[in-house]
Amino acid sequence: MSDTAKPKPAAASRANTKKELPEHLKAYKHVWVMVELERGVVHPVSWELMGEGRKLADQLKVDLAAVVLGPPGGTEAAVTDAFGYGADVCYLVENNSLADYRNEPYTAAMTELVNTYKPEILLLGATNLGRDLAGSVATTLLTGLTADCTELAVDAEGSLAATRPTFGGSLLCTIFTLNYRPQMATMRPRVAPMPLYRAGRSGRIQRHEVSLPEESIVTKLIDFLPDGTTGKANLPYADIVVSGGLGMQTAENYQLVRDLAAVLGAEWGGSRPLVQKGWITSDRQIGQTGKTIRPRLYIAAGISGAIQHRVGVEGADLIVAINTDKNAPIFDFAHVGIVADAMKVLPALTEAFRKRLAPAAMRPAAE
Amino acid sequence: MHIVVCIKQVPDSAQIRVHPVTNTIMRQGVPTIINPYDLFSLEEALRLRDRNGGEVTCVTMGPPMAESALRKCMTYGADRAVLLTDRFFAGADTLATTYALAHLVTKVTEHWGAPDIVFCGKQTIDGDTAQVGPGIAKRLGLLQLTYVQKIEHCDLAAREIVVHRRAEGGIQVLKAKLPCLVTMLEGTNDMRRGTMEDAFRAARAEIVTWSAAQAQIPDLAFCGLKGSPTIVKKVFAPPPRAEKAFQIGVEGKTAGDISETLVAEIFKRQPGLEQDLTKSAGADF
Numbered sequence: 001m002s003d004t005a006k007p008k009p010a011a012a013s014r015a016n017t018k019k020e021l022p023e024h025l026k027a028y029k030h031v032w033v034m035v036e037l038e039r040g041v042v043h044p045v046s047w048e049l050m051g052e053g054r055k056l057a058d059q060l061k062v063d064l065a066a067v068v069l070g071p072p073g074g075t076e077a078a079v080t081d082a083f084g085y086g087a088d089v090c091y092l093v094e095n096n097s098l099a100d101y102r103n104e105p106y107t108a109a110m111t112e113l114v115n116t117y118k119p120e121i122l123l124l125g126a127t128n129l130g131r132d133l134a135g136s137v138a139t140t141l142l143t144g145l146t147a148d149c150t151e152l153a154v155d156a157e158g159s160l161a162a163t164r165p166t167f168g169g170s171l172l173c174t175i176f177t178l179n180y181r182p183q184m185a186t187m188r189p190r191v192a193p194m195p196l197y198r199a200g201r202s203g204r205i206q207r208h209e210v211s212l213p214e215e216s217i218v219t220k221l222i223d224f225l226p227d228g229t230t231g232k233a234n235l236p237y238a239d240i241v242v243s244g245g246l247g248m249q250t251a252e253n254y255q256l257v258r259d260l261a262a263v264l265g266a267e268w269g270g271s272r273p274l275v276q277k278g279w280i281t282s283d284r285q286i287g288q289t290g291k292t293i294r295p296r297l298y299i300a301a302g303i304s305g306a307i308q309h310r311v312g313v314e315g316a317d318l319i320v321a322i323n324t325d326k327n328a329p330i331f332d333f334a335h336v337g338i339v340a341d342a343m344k345v346l347p348a349l350t351e352a353f354r355k356r357l358a359p360a361a362m363r364p365a366a367e
Numbered sequence: 368m369h370i371v372v373c374i375k376q377v378p379d380s381a382q383i384r385v386h387p388v389t390n391t392i393m394r395q396g397v398p399t400i401i402n403p404y405d406l407f408s409l410e411e412a413l414r415l416r417d418r419n420g421g422e423v424t425c426v427t428m429g430p431p432m433a434e435s436a437l438r439k440c441m442t443y444g445a446d447r448a449v450l451l452t453d454r455f456f457a458g459a460d461t462l463a464t465t466y467a468l469a470h471l472v473t474k475v476t477e478h479w480g481a482p483d484i485v486f487c488g489k490q491t492i493d494g495d496t497a498q499v500g501p502g503i504a505k506r507l508g509l510l511q512l513t514y515v516q517k518i519e520h521c522d523l524a525a526r527e528i529v530v531h532r533r534a535e536g537g538i539q540v541l542k543a544k545l546p547c548l549v550t551m552l553e554g555t556n557d558m559r560r561g562t563m564e565d566a567f568r569a570a571r572a573e574i575v576t577w578s579a580a581q582a583q584i585p586d587l588a589f590c591g592l593k594g595s596p597t598i599v600k601k602v603f604a605p606p607p608r609a610e611k612a613f614q615i616g617v618e619g620k621t622a623g624d625i626s627e628t629l630v631a632e633i634f635k636r637q638p639g640l641e642q643d644l645t646k647s648a649g650a651d652f
Binding site for chain 2: 017036038039041043100101102103104107126127128129131132134135136138139140142143144145146147148161165166167171172173174175176177178179180218219220221222223224225226227239240264265281282288289296297307310311317318319320321330331332333334335336337338339340344345347348349351352353356357
């Protein structure tokens with residue numbers, strides 16, 4: 001990556017930018033991934049992190065471990081899958097107090113595991129659960145935490161190099177936690193690809209007992225109101241996404257994005273300014289501060305492609321951009337571009353897809 | 368009831384520009400705003416105060432100019448505002464920030480009483496970490512309730528609070544005890560306009576301003592750049608992809624022609640997608 005950028009970060013003038021790990025922290029080894037198990041379901045971000053963690057562990061020549069916290073008898077599938085997705089070891093805490101996520105018992109269990117088994121790297125998903133937990137754990141352990149990373153790597157000295165957008169997503173920065181352990185980082189869903197699953201792969205299970213008497217936990221879950229399944233945006237895991245930006249000019253024109261999405265059975269979304277203008281809800285915002293997507297096809301209409309948008313869509317297999325400005329940054333990372341007015345192209349494109357995708361029997365005889 | 372709201376003055380990131388040649392941030396003329404996520408927490412705090420009586424204290428750590436953000440909070444109706452400002456705090460990461468803010472809340476407690484609730488924004492729009500709220504809670508030994516959609520019930524006498532918290536796949540209804548730290552989800556309320564009376568009061572009000580020494584921050588080694596376990600080693604613009612986008616010619620063509628060429632190009636590059644789409648379209652008939 002480019003290393004010529006300015007300004008020189010302020011940190012460059014600091015004395016403690018060198019790695020001088022205190023003696024008592026040298027025992028910290030291995031890479032851990034927190035497996036987010038909620039109501040019997042593992043959030044896919046945990047497996048995505050397992051893929052990233054595998055690469056780091058291989059480079060460091062250490063083990064990759066999964067951390068599974070849950071109720072007795074409710075963790076078996078998560079443990080099996082953790083090995084399938086690449087873990088060598090699984091640290092398992094089963095306790096009735098861990099049946100549902102609550103900050104207090106989860107922080108207590110995770111902190112105790114870290115203090116007992118000493119990992120050098122601890123990765124969590126940047127979900128509501130992961131962010132709630134990571135802040136508490138890092139503060140308890142008084143270590144560094146880099147949130148919402150877009151890339152994780154290991155440098156020549158074996159330190160975790162965590163890259164994330166900065167300055168409102170207009171630049172990237174690489175952050176290190178050189179002299180504290182563990183080095184903690186979170187990554188959002190869909191930033192990393194799903195790793196291959198190898199059925200039958202297994203590893204060592206390290207059970208650990210933690211004392212978490214329910215009467216010592218103040219927070220009580222008194223109800224859970226599940227979301228309805230219809231009409232809810234699920235951009236991160238959609239196969240096709242169509243989106244619009246300020247180039248759509250009016251809220252009414254945004255309907256053209258939805259029309260195209262309807263023909264493709266796609267999810268629809270938009271850039272940050274559209275949320276600020278109230279044209280779309282925040283759960284449909286695409287980009288660093290919204291959702292990260294990895295569809296097979298992404299069509300962006302009237303979006304200029306600022307870095308904060310780019311980092312949210314770069315994982316797409318095929319990016320198509322429609323923009324009137326031939327110098328728009330989106331053409332630097334799109335695969336296919338059209339320099340044209342989205343308001344004219346979108347309806348025509350909707351029609352072209354409709355024709356092409358109609359079942360053979362429905363097509364005009366000439367075809 | 369005493370409520371402390373932690374806010375942050377941030378650059379309006381929608382207006383940040385990067386110099387195309389030098390890749391430096393063009394800070395000049397970028398207006399600052401109160402972090403938008405903080406407003407949902409401030410409004411919730413004001414509502415609780417209006418219902419229960421008491422005071423809302425807004426606090427921030429930042430440069431002297433952050434005073435204007437605090438004054439703005441007072442125009443919305445906050446009762447007082449405290450600014451912690453000192454060069455020792457510059458360059459703080461989340462851990463060093465929570466050290467300073469937790470001690471600031473402690474100092475506020477000494478002056479105006481212990482808060483029943485500390486509110487923070489869900490995250491900031493410049494740092495976007497969502498880690499400062501949980502960090503302050505941990506340092507102050509408070510329970511934390513993050514991503515709260517609704518405060519269903521807050522009983523001062525029983526010291527009890529019931530909230531709806533956004534979780535994966537649904538809403539957790541959680542019962543906890545006061546004092547606690549709450550971060551509100553965006554879109555959960557609309558910030559009030561503030562009364563004329565508040566506007567006049569805010570204009571005249573003294574913003575309490577403390578240096579590190581005045582706030583009696585115990586150990587400056589835990590503050591700012593020095594107290595930050597994370598270090599930023601480099602800042603850079605992402606490199607462009609090796610190839611620019613393949614452009615579909617538009618010269619002299621109709622939107623229909625362009626679209627048919629594009630559809631063909633998409634399916635040439637993603638043949639599996641066409642099969643899957645045709646299959647699912649066929650199933651509808």
